[in-house]
Amino acid sequence: MNRQIARLALVGLGLLAALIVGTTYWQTWASAGLSDRQDNEIARVAQFSIKRGLIRAADGEILATNKRRRVGGQTLYFRRYPKGGLFAHLVGYSTQSRSRAGLEESENDFLTGSNTNLKSVVDKTLAQLSGATIKGNDLWLTVRPQAQRVAMQQLAGKCGAAVALDPRTGAVLTMASRPTYNPNLVESNFGAISHIQSGCAAAAPLLNRATDGLFTPGSSFKVVTATAALDSGHYTIDSRFDDKGYCIEYGKQVHNFADQGNVERFGSVDFLQALEHSINAVFCDIGKALGARSVLNAAKRYGFYKDPPLETPSNERSPSGLYFHGKLYDPTDPATQVDPGRLAFGQERMLATPLQMAMVAAGVANSGVVMRPYSVARVTAPDGSLVAKTKPHKYKRAMKTSTAHALNQMMQAVVTGGTGTAAQIPGVKVAGKTGTAETGGAGTLNTTWFIAFAPADHPTVAVAVVLQNQTGAGGTTAAPIAKAIMEALLPGRSNP
Amino acid sequence: MSLRNRELMNLVVVGILTALGFASVYIARQSVVSTASLSYAGFFFALYLAAHLVCRLTVPAADPYLLPMAALLTAIGVTEIYRLNPTDAFRQGLWIVVAVGALSVTLALLRTDYRRLESYKYLFGLGAIGLLMLPALPVIGESVNGARLWVHVGSLQFQPGELAKIALIVFLAGYLREKREVLAQGRLKDFGPLLLIWGGAMLVLVETNDLGSALLYFGIFLAMLYVATGRVLYVGIGVALFLAGSAVVYTYVGHVRDRVTIWLHPWTSHPVPCALSGKPALRQDCASYQLVKSLYSLAHGNWFGTGLGKGTFETTSGHPLIPYLNTDFIYSALAQELGLVGVAALLLVYMLFVTRGMKIALLADDGFSKLLAAGLTFSFALQTFIIVGGILRIIPLTGITLPFVSYGGSSVVANFILLGGLLLVSNGGTVDRS
Numbered sequence: 023m024n025r026q027i028a029r030l031a032l033v034g035l036g037l038l039a040a041l042i043v044g045t046t047y048w049q050t051w052a053s054a055g056l057s058d059r060q061d062n063e064i065a066r067v068a069q070f071s072i073k074r075g076l077i078r079a080a081d082g083e084i085l086a087t088n089k090r091r092r093v094g095g096q097t098l099y100f101r102r103y104p105k106g107g108l109f110a111h112l113v114g115y116s117t118q119s120r121s122r123a124g125l126e127e128s129e130n131d132f133l134t135g136s137n138t139n140l141k142s143v144v145d146k147t148l149a150q151l152s153g154a155t156i157k158g159n160d161l162w163l164t165v166r167p168q169a170q171r172v173a174m175q176q177l178a179g180k181c182g183a184a185v186a187l188d189p190r191t192g193a194v195l196t197m198a199s200r201p202t203y204n205p206n207l208v209e210s211n212f213g214a215i216s217h218i219q220s221g222c223a224a225a226a227p228l229l230n231r232a233t234d235g236l237f238t239p240g241s242s243f244k245v246v247t248a249t250a251a252l253d254s255g256h257y258t259i260d261s262r263f264d265d266k267g268y269c270i271e272y273g274k275q276v277h278n279f280a281d282q283g284n285v286e287r288f289g290s291v292d293f294l295q296a297l298e299h300s301i302n303a304v305f306c307d308i309g310k311a312l313g314a315r316s317v318l319n320a321a322k323r324y325g326f327y328k329d330p331p332l333e334t335p336s337n338e339r340s341p342s343g344l345y346f347h348g349k350l351y352d353p354t355d356p357a358t359q360v361d362p363g364r365l366a367f368g369q370e371r372m373l374a375t376p377l378q379m380a381m382v383a384a385g386v387a388n389s390g391v392v393m394r395p396y397s398v399a400r401v402t403a404p405d406g407s408l409v410a411k412t413k414p415h416k417y418k419r420a421m422k423t424s425t426a427h428a429l430n431q432m433m434q435a436v437v438t439g440g441t442g443t444a445a446q447i448p449g450v451k452v453a454g455k456t457g458t459a460e461t462g463g464a465g466t467l468n469t470t471w472f473i474a475f476a477p478a479d480h481p482t483v484a485v486a487v488v489l490q491n492q493t494g495a496g497g498t499t500a501a502p503i504a505k506a507i508m509e510a511l512l513p514g515r516s517n518p
Numbered sequence: 519m520s521l522r523n524r525e526l527m528n529l530v531v532v533g534i535l536t537a538l539g540f541a542s543v544y545i546a547r548q549s550v551v552s553t554a555s556l557s558y559a560g561f562f563f564a565l566y567l568a569a570h571l572v573c574r575l576t577v578p579a580a581d582p583y584l585l586p587m588a589a590l591l592t593a594i595g596v597t598e599i600y601r602l603n604p605t606d607a608f609r610q611g612l613w614i615v616v617a618v619g620a621l622s623v624t625l626a627l628l629r630t631d632y633r634r635l636e637s638y639k640y641l642f643g644l645g646a647i648g649l650l651m652l653p654a655l656p657v658i659g660e661s662v663n664g665a666r667l668w669v670h671v672g673s674l675q676f677q678p679g680e681l682a683k684i685a686l687i688v689f690l691a692g693y694l695r696e697k698r699e700v701l702a703q704g705r706l707k708d709f710g711p712l713l714l715i716w717g718g719a720m721l722v723l724v725e726t727n728d729l730g731s732a733l734l735y736f737g738i739f740l741a742m743l744y745v746a747t748g749r750v751l752y753v754g755i756g757v758a759l760f761l762a763g764s765a766v767v768y769t770y771v772g773h774v775r776d777r778v779t780i781w782l783h784p785w786t787s788h789p790v791p792c793a794l795s796g797k798p799a800l801r802q803d804c805a806s807y808q809l810v811k812s813l814y815s816l817a818h819g820n821w822f823g824t825g826l827g828k829g830t831f832e833t834t835s836g837h838p839l840i841p842y843l844n845t846d847f848i849y850s851a852l853a854q855e856l857g858l859v860g861v862a863a864l865l866l867v868y869m870l871f872v873t874r875g876m877k878i879a880l881l882a883d884d885g886f887s888k889l890l891a892a893g894l895t896f897s898f899a900l901q902t903f904i905i906v907g908g909i910l911r912i913i914p915l916t917g918i919t920l921p922f923v924s925y926g927g928s929s930v931v932a933n934f935i936l937l938g939g940l941l942l943v944s945n946g947g948t949v950d951r952s
Contacts, residue, residue: 024880026745027892031876034899038869041903042862044910048816049858056817061802063839064814068830093834118833
């Protein structure tokens with residue numbers, strides 16, 4: 023029997039050895055993947071013993087800090103957001119019961135010191151072995167609290183969003199979304215957040231409208247159409263058009279903007295004047311002449327059809343583009359599937375995020391090059407040493423340099439004598455474009471836009487503002503907000 | 519050094535390890551646990567010293583490593599149970615006292631000649647069947663998590679299956695020793711008992727709704743049949759029959775089907791019907807909740823673990839994150855706090871135990887002793903594989919105890935009796951050899 027016993031011994035030992043292999047798989051190979059899962063409460067709760075890194079604004083103001091509490095003999099660190107709802111959408115929250123959002127979610131590895139930087143790993147392991155508190159790394163953001171405050175005040179009581187970028191680097195200077203919520207209440211009193219009311223049908227206070235809100239761009243999209251037109255070489259800033267007040271689409275008249283029932287009609291105009299006065303009929307004809315594919319390709323060169331790049335979680339960012347039945351729609355044959363005339367002035371199921379429209383303004387401002395947007399300037403270790411630093415990166419070349427310069431001039435005309443005069447800043451050249459999208463039939467409320475940059479000669483700020491459910495036009499509702507934000511961001515002009 | 523002195527030395531090492539374990543839990547959880555925790559190590563050392571003295575008197579020539587290894591495993595178990603729930607640890611401590619008592623009685627009664635058990639083999643066979651049927655009885659039987667494995671009399675609860683396992687091994691050792699030549703010839707009529715026991719295992723499976731127990735009993739049977747006859751073909755036929763039977767049970771018993779579904783697809787990305795709440799939910803929030811949380815516990819342990827007493831098993835407000843942590847899932851708790859390094863060492867102790875047990879079977883000089891030692895040892899290995907393999911998603915998860923470590927009275931008592939059996943066989947074997 024001894025031979026059988028020896029074999030049985032091998033079987034028994036083999037079974038136990040398989041357990042060691044299995045344990046190794048779950049504890050090492052699969053470990054990282056499992057700890058990232060949203061339903062992994064253990065990893066989430068365990069991180070409360072880590073002293074999470076601080077999140078600071080560009081000037082060092084603290085946006086997220088920790089409150090130390092002793093629970094059951096353990097020292098735990100709960101998150102505190104001293105600025106309340108001011109930075110809620112960008113910063114997000116870190117809680118036990120509702121997981122994480124915003125930069126708190128996507129930058130969790132840095133904030134808990136579990137990033138793969140060798141120094142962080144070594145420090146963390148040493149702290150763990152010695153029983154000391156693990157400290158995370160601090161985030162230094164690019165956002166300017168002063169301008170953020172202005173933006174949030176301007177948006178107060180409304181549904182909308184504002185994004186300001188530095189067109190030279192892509193740094194996010196302001197990211198405001200209303201209605202907002204108090205991140206300190208997410209854990210303790212989420213009911214209060216879910217009951218927030220607002221002027222728009224779905225208040226959705228947790229939604230970051232700046233990156234995840236999709237709105238009909240309306241006439242602000244004419245900048246994209248103009249880019250396609252100028253880049254094609256068939257049009258120049260001086261190209262002449264005859265505005266009859268309407269254009270013919272599929273045998274029907276599509277009218278210009280109707281001011282108090284009177285349809286505008288400008289007669290003979292050049293390209294600059296067409297943008298200055300936002301003449302739908304002219305852009306409709308340009309769209310038909312260029313074709314939908316050409317306009318959509320110009321949009322793609324600005325970053326449409328891709329999640330706008332930013333450090334926030336990808337489920338908090340939406341791609342801009344044509345949408346069909348709630349889904350992004352990239353037509354295979356735009357010539358037959360898309361109405362080029364309506365697309366040219368930003369209707370035709372076109373939806374865009376404020377961040378994407380800010381990238382359009384920034385692209386024109388930066389001589390045609392769109393820089394990759396970022397909001398985390400640098401990451402520092404608890405001892406102050408640098409862990410990571412964001413270098414500005416070129417994201418896309420959206421157009422020829424000459425096109426950018428022509429568009430710059432045309433957009434300046436919008437502010438000096440066109441639909442966007444409300445954005446004028448004394449002593450500063452401002453370039454901009456209005457948008458007023460009728461979201462329903464005639465007489466319903468509008469989604470209004472203003473995209474702009476300044477100073478037009480050497481732009482340092484590009485901005486996009488969107489407002490939902492407005493009775494006025496983009497030039498009267500959104501332009502003053504864009505102006506206030508730019509004033510707060512231009513050097514030597516910050517409001518008290 | 520004499521065998522018993524070697525055992526004593528090993529026990530001293532185990533005592534020191536136990537003291538370190540409790541001290542570590544105490545340091546990590548000072549505000550929750552009392553200084554009384556530090557006396558646990560002393561208490562355990564005294565208890566195992568007593569067991570050692572019993573061994574000295576009754577089985578002086580027995581293997582000197584088995585008792586220290588069992589002591590180490592129970593100490594690790596009690597330390598972790600203490601860390602999870604001090605009240606449970608106190609009760610487990612009492613059960614270990616009872617178990618050491620049972621070990622002493624077993625050794626004292628059988629020290630002169632355990633081989634006489636062979637004459638009572640049919641009594642053990644009937645006893646095993648009787649014990650297995652107990653949970654199916656109407657008044658005293660009880661169903662936990664869909665599996666009928668428990669018996670409760672008054673406030674006392676136990677799993678008779680643990681004792682049935684040992685009775686079954688004694689019966690098989692006696693029966694197979696007697697019939698091994700006949701069985702090895704492979705005449706068709708001799709397959710009768712094989713089919714009978716296969717039928718029995720299937721019956722247990724249907725009665726208890728528990729795949730794990732059926733696998734355990736049938737696995738023990740096949741292993742011992744193989745040792746007795748040396749015919750691999752029987753094992754092949756047995757495995758085929760078991761798979762066929764399981765397939766039938768899978769088709770007709772919803773509980774078994776659920777276990778397999780959970781095993782194969784613990785995570786879903788879309789809500790599926792949830793029997794617990796009656797509403798659609800993600801499977802990881804419903805049926806496979808335990809398994810998934812336990813895997814998260816393992817993953818959180820990583821290489822070195824969080825350290826004893828520092829694992830995360832509750833939310834900061836004290837809401838438990840993993841159910842049945844100190845019984846079925848004690849391995850996940852240990853894996854989180856001791857890390858891969860710690861539980862791999864634990865599994866190595868199990869492997870050493872199996873090695874010693876099989877060595878005893880090899881050295882034993884009569885068929886009954888060989889079969890008994892091999893059967894007891896293999897049951898120990900297989901049971902460990904079934905529970906830990908279930909946690910690791912190697913096989914479908916079934917609620918069964920981790921020998922010596924899990925919280926549970928019947929399990930601890932049964933395992934000490936198993937230990938007693940191995941000590942007796944090794945004592946006999948060594949004496950005869952010299």
